[in-house]
Amino acid sequence: MKQETVNSRPQKGNPFVTFLWVILIVLFLNWLIFPNLTGQKIKSTDYGTFIEKMEEGSIKEVMIKSGQIYFTVADKGDVTTYQTGEVNDPQLVDRLLKAKSPNKDGKVAFTEIVPEENSPFLNFILMWVLPGLLFYVIGKRASRSIQARMGAGGNFMSFGNGGAKIYADAEIKTTFADVAGQNEAKEMLKEIVEFLHKPQKYTDIGASLPKGALLVGPPGTGKTLIARAVAGEAKVPFFAISGSEFVQMFVGMGAAKVRDLFRQANEKAPCIIFIDEIDAIGKRRDSGLGGNDEREQTLNQLLTEMDGFDGRKGVVILAATNRPEDLDKALLRPGRFDRRIQMELPDLEGRKAILNVHLKKVKHEAVDIDIVARATAGTSGAELANIVNEAALRAVRMGRNAVTTEDLEESVETVIAGAQKKGKVVSAEEKKIIAYHEIGHALVAAMQSHSAPVHKITIIPRTSGALGYTMQVESGEQVLMNREELFNRIVTLTGGRTAEEEICHVVTTGASNDIEQATKLARAMVTRYGMSDKYDMMGLETVHNVYLGGDTSLTCSAETAAAIDQEVLEMIRKAHEKSRRLIRENLDVMHEAASFLLEKETITGEEFMHILHQSGKL
Template identity: 65%
Template sequence: MQEKKTPKKPLIYYCCIAILVLVFLNAFVFPLLTPQVTEVDYGTFLKQVENHEVKKAEVTDKQIAFIGVNGEGKDAYYVTGVMDDPALTQRLYDAGVSFGKVIPTESSPLLTFLLTWILPTFVLFGIGALFMRSMQKKMGGQNAMTFGKSNAKIYVEAQTGKTFADVAGQEEAKEALTEIVDFLHNPQKYTAIGANMPKGALLVGPPGTGKTLLAQAVAGEAKVPFFSISGSEFVEMFVGMGAAKVRDLFKQAQEKAPCIVFIDEIDTIGKKRDSAVGMGGNDEREQTLNQLLTEMDGFDGKKGVVILAATNRPETLDKALLRPGRFDRRIPVELPDLQGREAILRVHAAKVKVADAIDFSAIARATSGASGAELANIVNEAALRAVKCGRNAVSQSDLEESVEVVIAGYQRKNAVISAREKEIVSYHEIGHALVAALQTDSAPVHKITIVPRTSGALGYTMQVEDTEHALLSKEEAFNKIATFTGGRAAEELIFGTFTSGASNDIEQATKLARAMVTRLGMSKDFDMMALETVSNQYLGGDTSLACSSQTAAKIDDEVLAIIKKAHEKAANILKEHEDKLHELARYLLEKETITGEEFMEILHR
């Protein structure tokens, strides 16, 4: 729950109040200040003059205004038209009427008030508002009146709404952060022995693994205020604004100590500094980083201010940021294992209605490599599918279909595929499944389908490991490549041609074969020599060769030899079991989708 602040009234609020005030003045106040004037005919005017009821008169070219006596014996204002009466002046003089200004000729008080006060005020206010809005756009949305103020979202004590019970699949990270929670609860236990709590802890891991959730859970467990800000919010157009925001953030944190300050995506401002001169040598980002380093050195960790930061690019951070006394604790928040995935699925499934006897273990096995965010999305997709199908609870089939949606996209129910292409796709997928099933060290076939998906796949074969594997042997890697080539091998054997359906298989096989040679040391020629370097390991793991051009050519030759050998193995397996290939392909063509159990039953009968 965000800290409550008095909301600012919108401009329309004040405009409505001003209009109501003007209406009130015009209806009740201005009429009392303005004399009431009655129009009479010229004869009535002359009669009042003869009866000496006119006290003062003002004769103009357009009208005659006079003060007369009304029926109640009180003075009143009158006007009448001008007539051709040369003796009027003498008649008025004889009746004792005085001459002078009777009714003021200036504009009404309301008009005067509007023109002299309201209109200039609104013009000046409008010009000021346009200027402030223009300045705010140039500053990236920052209000010009809040220079140097941090945009940190402040959550009041115990109101982040998250605890360690909301975090599943990250037991090691929770254990590492429990010590920080204990310090915020009982700081005297640590100060009594002279121990200093680390000022900062860096949460590193792939996107979607729960780094922000962990930081919120720490604040929820410790029941202390929680400051949350993104690293990009420190970056400003004006030089010095980022550093000013850092100073303001730490000032607020020390005022509310004990508390937790969480900086998400800290690599935005914490990148390594270079030695370049000119434009790149001392830019706004580096000034912000320098101020952050200074502030972390300057505050007393014993007061209970803990700095947590998250990034998925730890290799880009400046070394000064990672030294002891700053972010000296690095807490990995990795992708969850099998048990972790099952626990995460159960946490998110508790928020929706699920049917009885849901096998979360099967879903966890089918989602190897999925992050916590992806697992949450799978549960949500299952709930949406249950509603779409008219059910009031999520079933096992909903969860299994949602896994396929996340992996391969939605079914293209209106896709038009010719009978010939559909037959090729059927043999292609059975080729994958047969090669996988007839090898050792290969994951069991879970499902085969030739229903097109929105990802572009015309079909796919899903394999699910029975247990979690932390290591990949050379035999397993080679068999995976053979399985990738099984689809193309089936096309060659049955149709004697090549299609573009194997494009993704080719990419995956080449990637794995190259990794065997360059990074996994599974080559006799290169032995344990590292030939590639990996960067951004949490963001896809981009690789770059670290060898000469001659060596690169030898690498290509060995990668090609591995793929050829695997392709040959797949082709031999399919030739030996060509009858089963035909039988299974026809069955798949008829059913369009079959389970692993159906596949194995036909294969072994």
């Protein structure tokens, strides 16, 4: 795709080329003023050798100039020119007159050249005026180049221009049809597209175009994609720039970039400006010491420009961020970013739509979209695109020319847990422990109500470090979870360790991830979900960077924090005891299912449930 840079301007002169011309002129003047006297190669010698050659009668010609003696010697048919310094020798002329020479008349031809001195005016021109004029021309051209870069918002200390990319309206091929799983966001942005197409419809009633819309959501949910789709639907130029590109080394350079961006956007209106990762320049301003002056000046300039341009011209600003809580309040107020559009992770129907969009790009046959969509709960659109691509690569490796459901299911596991490590050597004893560990998870999950059905159990190691895993897939989309469902999930997490203790009589490191997840879930129930009898509905923890992992911090005293630890421990102990009771009541099923898993290495949820039904436990 052709890309145009906003701040790319033709420069009138190149200082480097000017410098080369200066060098050439100086060399020419040097050759003109100090030419080679004879055009021949001259050898240096001493005055004594000059006298010896004269006495030998081999000197043909002598020339004296500026304190130097140049003499030509004929020796066995070769003619060589020598140079020596002039010595105070009063008898030199008499010696030359008496000396013999290989010339026809037998006399040495000699002369003295008196150098002509330049006039004082010419010396002044050559020594002062000409160099000053040359340096003035170089400085003028260099100043124009620097001003052009600074005026365009570029950094004159760097090579090349780093402004926004302009995509012409014909170059944007993305439309709303390419964006799936974000129907609410598309509905809100379609109004902006319609305003750009039919502004009279809105201006007649007195409405004005929203100046800005902030796209907020986790990474991979399609914020950049939907911004391009707005430009593609509206058929207007699209300015794309990252917030980090405004951050410069020198104070004022980022603000210059902002001014130039809005100037060019006003010239090309109607158009769309898209600032990705706007939190790089839009962070909350710090009133204390140690602030970033360059970033704050850039933010101030952005606020001023957003207030200054006329929304009726059709300039729309779209921005994207994963950290809306860090943005400055002045940036979020109405009149700047009038709309906040949530780009959440897709639900079940959204995942199906996204999978269908990406499956159109690959050959596939008899694909069960429902199974794949249910197995990918919590994934973003970018992750679903990666899953489809991994499935296509697997189909090629397996020698097929079309993607199947099996390829998609395996690619889901590859993205989540890593590729299979079939060559990893695991001892028979360890393999047995792993098998009982995974069957422990599956059995506890199956024996509880309000628990997701078991979809697959495997003891094949993965590159993520997992020696095996049990996959549970919800039968439908679940929005809310009650206290019993969360507690049962903790019970399921403790089932693997419990199976090791009850059957293998060992405690291994294989439950490390289970312990981490169970503790995190139990703590959330106590501190954030209000599911503790002791603390009722008291909030004891806050979440930061919700869309980037969700870091948490306690908002309570040290004494309360210690009491929270006891509450979490008690909840996990209760879950552990419940899983121990379930496994003790079903030891015969445990042994049968573990033996089957050791033989097959991977079994489906249907095969596992068949064993439970045969035993009469369900």
